[in-house]
Amino acid sequence: MSRFFDWSHFQWLFPRLLEVVPLTLFITLTSFAVGFLLAVFIALARLYRIPVLNQIAVVYVSFMRGTPILIQLFICNLALPAVIWGITGVNVGRIWSPLIFVIAAYGLNAAAFLSEDFRAAVSGVDSGQQEAALSIGMTRFQCFRYVIASQAVRIAIPGFSNSFSNLLKDSTLAFAAAGIMDLMGTVQAIGYAKYRYLEGYVGAAAIFFALCIFLEFGTHFIIRRLSKGLSAVK
Amino acid sequence: MSYKKIIPLLLAAILAISLFSACGKAKTGDGEPTEVLVGVGADFSPISFYNDDKELDGFEYELLAAIDDRLPEYTFTYKPSDFTNILLSLESGKIDAAAHLFEYNIERGDKFLYGTEGYIHFDLYFVSKTGAEINSFEDLAGKKLIADGNGSNSFYIANKWNEEHGKPFEIIFEPTAPILIEDLESGVGDATLASVSQYDGWVREYNADIQISDAVVNESGTFILFNKDTGAELQAAFDKALADLKTEGFVAELSIKWFDADVSVKAK
Amino acid sequence: MGISFDFKFFLSEIGVAFTYIPIVALLTIVPLTVGTLIGGGLALSRVYKLRIIQSAARVYVIITRSIPILLQMLLMYFVIKGFYDYFGLNAAHLNKMVTVLISCTIISAGFLSEGIRAALLSVESGQYEAAYSVGMTRMQSARYVIFPQSLPVAIPIFGSISIGVMKASSAAYLLGVVELIQGTAMKTAGNYKYLEAYCAAAVIYWALTLGIERVIAFCEKRVRIKMRGGVS
Structure with a gap:
């Protein structure tokens, strides 16, 4: 068993893995930001049942959540440039970095999940809140902005954190789909080249673990701040 | 303009600039060499991989570099990625040429344009715990052959033979190399197909208790695709x-x- | 110019993908059910602050949620193998499916625990206090007061996690179990029609997801009659 783990190789490998971490983080953060913005619109369309947009949103979320991310990456990486080529006559697949398509794919995917988190959170806010707001003359928009949103955010934070960490972990597929040499890409490439795999897996796992510990503590801290005086248990 | 507005704008600008600077330079003027995008493997030692200095290296890479030298009207830019992605990129026009030890088969020939010059044969051998017993596909009757994935040519060849002969043996999959070795040693699988360099690598790194057969499963030469x-x-x-x-x-x-051996396809 | 798409092959691949549904179902349902029991227990111990279990639960959840599933599956093989070596059992007995199921369950339990915890926390603390003041034990308050009120938040989250577990089942191929994506892609070794095969697999996954979403929507409706929340 221990023949599969060579400590000196691990020591050689680990700094090289750390070098690539910023790229992985960049992909995750950018995709999350893109997805977050899109998700707000999707969630609003669904919560307020805006006529046509609601249906589109339902199908969109269903597709994004229902198909494996690997396939979405493939499609975005291939079909998207082909479509753009067809429309504008420019072969962007050659010019643009594959990073752009990958971030687009992850962003679109994240938007679907985040919109569902929004919905769940808003549903957790008692409807009496909206009634009270409307009864004192607020519009639905004002009610959402001043009354519902802040209460929903507290409930939503674990969901967001969950989605963000999912996005971080989904980034492990970027290499398989588009050849991006991020953390997992480097692990695979070096593993094949040197016939040594386990060290890379352990190293990458340790790095992801550390990243998510930060995330957990951050989330925990935020929830505590927002939950003063409310909820939680004896 | 308040400071509050400047900072987000600045960040957005930096983001936009960094994204677009990731674009390559594909401009060619007259008289300048045309850029050719070549897809290669990134994880395929010793054919095409990243060496310790994080540069692309390997047999195929050096071969392509030599071809590049011979063709002053073209200049190569390499796009390393994995096997599946290379083919799909070639099909959709993201790259112009592809090299990943591609062997010929009919379906591939329908989809892609093969170069007419092959460059090497890559022979596969049977690798098993005892080595002596398994020397051909016939020896595998009633046994299990481990394939390391769908995309690998060893799976394609084994599957083809299996189907043509009434499926005498079973094919199981194990894409993760250490687990594949364990499977061979413990008897979960009886044999696998591998090249000499793979076998050497496994024995060297893992002290694997496996043998390589003498017989060779020969295939076609390898070609560059367009x-x-x-x-x-x-x-x-x-x-x-x-x-x-x-x-x-x-x-x-x-x-x-x-x-360590001349496995090239001889010039005609 | 663009890509070719072999529609006939695509359709035949959908048929192939269909035959793998039982495996996907097995790899989803078992981890979900066992994982809910484990995860629920962990979540309750954290919400009710049972001292020793709480810290262990926290560590467990953090580990399983922070390491990508791909990596966890790979590492889990070596962990389980280590157990076998330690106890001197023969690795040939190590059934691949069992290894995969154990790994998936352990991973799912972590996610489910976090989701259940979010749902439990969404109930106002006044409810917990009220239950105690009427003389209920913690078990009783959890079962009769808190649990029903946590459902509006719990159900969508549970739906989301089950879909995640279903798609995570595709990582089983790393340990040698042929599941839907790999099974569908087997033909492409020869003809390179990966796009068609992957799209076919996507269609089947989507169909399964729609099924799950139907069930979730039904549950949401039933719960909404008793609870009133949200906006309109």
Whole structure:
């Protein structure tokens, strides 16, 4: 068993893995930001049942959540440039970095999940809140902005954190789909080249673990701040 | 303008600039060499991989570099990625040529334009715990052959033979190399197909208790691929350069350097 | 110019993908059910602050949620193998499916625990206090007061996690179990029609997801009659 783990190789490998971490983080953060913005619109369309947009949103979320991310990456990486080529006559697949398509794919995917988190959170806010707001003359928009949103955010934070960490972990597929040499890409490439795999897996796992510990503590801290005086248990 | 507005704008600008600077430079003027995007493997030692200095290296890479030297009207930019992605990129026009030890089969020939010059044979051997018993597909009757994935040519060959002969053996999958070794040693699988360098690597790194057979499962030579619709001109240029390199013995030399043996396809 | 798409092959691949549904179902349902029991227990111990279990639960959840599933599956093989070596059992007995199921369950339990915890926390603390003041034990308050009120938040989250577990089942191929994506892609070794095969697999996954979403929507409706929340 221990023949599969060579400590000196691990020591050689680990700094090289750390070098690539910023790229992985960049992909995750950018995709999350893109997805977050899109998700707000999707969630609003669904919560307020805006006529046509609601249906589109339902199908969109269903597709994004229902198909494996690997396939979405493939499609975005291939079909998207082909479509753009067809429309504008420019072969962007050659010019643009594959990073752009990958971030687009992850962003679109994240938007679907985040919109569902929004919905769940808003549903957790008692409807009496909206009634009270409307009864004192607020519009639905004002009610959402001043009354519902802040209460929903507290409930939503674990969901967001969950989605963000999912996005971080989904980034492990970027290499398989588009050849991006991020953390997992480097692990695979070096593993094949040197016939040594386990060290890379352990190293990458340790790095992801550390990243998510930060995330957990951050989330925990935020929830505590927002939950003063409310909820939680004896 | 308040400071509050400047900072987000600045961040957005920096983000936009960094994204677009990730674009390559594909501008070619007259008289300048045309850029050719070549897809290669990134994780395929010793054919094409990243070496310790994080540069692309390997047999195939050096071969392509030599071809590049021969073709002053073209300059190569390499796009490393994994096997599946290379083919899909070639099909959709994201790259112009592809090299990943591609062997010929009919379906692939329908989809892609093959170069007419092959460069090496890559022989596969049976690797099993005892080595002596398993020397051919017939020996596998009633046993289990481990394939390391769908995309690998070893799976394709084994599956083809299996189906043509009424499926005498079972194919199981194990894409993760350490687990594959364990499977061979413990008897979960009886044999697998591998090249000599793979076998050497496994024995060296893991002290694997496995043997390689004498018999060889021979396949076609390997070729460079081009886009079916637009690749004819490129193919002609590559073929000429490759033919020259073979006649000069460069390919044989390269093969000895990387594989300790001359497995090149001889010049016609 | 663009890509070719072999529609006939695509359709035949959908048929192939269909035959793998039982495996996907097995790899989803078992981890979900066992994982809910484990995860629920962990979540309750954290919400009710049972001292020792709480810290262990926290560590468990953090580990399983922070390491990508791909990596966890790979590492889990070596962990389980280590157990076998330690106890001197023969690795040939190590059934691949069992290894995969154990790994998936352990991973799912972590996610489910976090989701259940979010749902439990969404109930106002006044409810917990009220239950105690009427003389209920913690078990009783959890079962009769808190649990029903946590459902509006719990159900969508549970739906989301089950879909995640279903798609995570595709990582089983790393340990040698042929599941839907790999099974569908087997033909492409020869003909390179990966796009068609992957799209076919996507269609089947989507169909399964729609099924799950139907069930979730039904549950949401039933719960909404008793609870009133949200906006309109």
